[in-house]
Structure formats: structure tokens, C-alpha cells
Amino acid sequence: MPYPDRFYPVVDSLKWVERLTKLGVGTIQLRAKDLNDAEALQIVTDALAITKDTQAKLVVNDYWRAAIVAGAKYLHLGQEDLADADLKAIREAGLFLGISTHDDDELATALEAKPDYVALGPIFFTTLKSMRFEPQGVPKITEWKQRIGSIPLVAIGGIKFEHAAEIFAAGADSIAVVSDVTQNADPDARVRQWLGQSTEAA
Numbered sequence: 001m002p003y004p005d006r007f008y009p010v011v012d013s014l015k016w017v018e019r020l021t022k023l024g025v026g027t028i029q030l031r032a033k034d035l036n037d038a039e040a041l042q043i044v045t046d047a048l049a050i051t052k053d054t055q056a057k058l059v060v061n062d063y064w065r066a067a068i069v070a071g072a073k074y075l076h077l078g079q080e081d082l083a084d085a086d087l088k089a090i091r092e093a094g095l096f097l098g099i100s101t102h103d104d105d106e107l108a109t110a111l112e113a114k115p116d117y118v119a120l121g122p123i124f125f126t127t128l129k130s131m132r133f134e135p136q137g138v139p140k141i142t143e144w145k146q147r148i149g150s151i152p153l154v155a156i157g158g159i160k161f162e163h164a165a166e167i168f169a170a171g172a173d174s175i176a177v178v179s180d181v182t183q184n185a186d187p188d189a190r191v192r193q194w195l196g197q198s199t200e201a202a
Helices: 014-022 037-053 064-070 079-084 087-092 104-112 137-148 161-171 187-193
Strands: 007-010 029-032 055-060 073-077 096-103 116-122 153-156 175-179
Touching: 007 014, 014 029, 014 037, 014 137, 014 187, 029 037, 037 055, 037 064, 037 073, 055 064, 055 096, 073 079, 079 096, 079 104, 087 096, 087 161, 096 104, 104 116, 104 137, 116 137, 116 161, 161 175, 161 187
Parallel strands: 007 029, 007 175, 029 055, 055 073, 073 096, 096 116, 116 153, 153 175
Antiparallel strands: none
């Protein structure tokens, strides 16, 4: 399986991790905010237990210390998290590292860390997360991909299944999805669409 998979849901709870794992999702990011060290270690440990011996690759957002202690393999850092992280410890632990970017300066910072993938967002307007950056738009995906070359590019922010073909055509290797799954009237059916398991037209 590639990493990250083309469909890359981002969720905030163990219930969602379990639900997506059972549906056969290959890459799942756990983004639970405002936890202390003990809480972070507990939720990461529990999430790894859920995904153990399955096809799912659990990506830990932010909590790099917990990821190392719990034995996770995949980590995602935002720019603020990256500034405070011990990259040497992260690499010594063998963690794959993805990094968020929103502008040229952040891309330069991310590339210095030699990430395993770069995320660009928000592509479209999103209400889920307060963003100080305007929507990037689809053409920015092509520009970013040309600049990072063989490093996988993840597009994120306001993306729905109906946008997928356009996003991939622009150069994205993967699409991170939040509300199109978690706020969908039928999340399981939507996930199957993303996974290519649905025979219904989008």
C-alpha cells in the first residue's frame, strides 16, 4: 500500500478510528486537540491497539512524544508543532513524518525537515478549522507538486468526493478529508465511495 493512501481521512476520536478501520481505510490521521501528555499517550496507545493487525496506518497528529513512546510509525506536524518538535528524536524513532504547509515560507521550512509527505491547504473554504490563510485553490496544487517533485503531496481543506478527480488531476497524490466523512449523512457510504467500492455515480 502507498503512504499516504490516496484517501486520507482525518478524525478526532477512537470511535472514528475504529469505524474507518473496519471499513478498510488504509491511512487514518488521529487529530485530537488539547490533550495533556498522559491523555495523548492513552489515546495514541488505544488507537494503535485498534489498528493493530489491520491494513490501517495510524497517523498521529501533533503528539510526537506520545507517538514515540507508544511505538507509532506515522506522525503529522503542523508548523507550530514542527517548531517545538525534536526532529532528531522523531527520526531516530523511525517515524514517517508529514508536515502541513500554507505558504512559501512554510514550504521551505517543511522541506528542511525532509518530510515523507507535504500537505497543502486549505484548498477550499473550510468551516471546521479557523484558518489564517485564504483558500489556496486547485492551481496551487500543481505549483506545489512541481516544486516538491517526488515527495508525496496531500491536498486538504474543504474537499469533497466530487472534487477528487480535479484534485488528483492537478497533481495531488493524496486527499485528506474531514467533514466530507465526519459530517456526512451516511459516512460509511461516503467512505466506500472514496475507496472506490461504490458502484453509484458520484
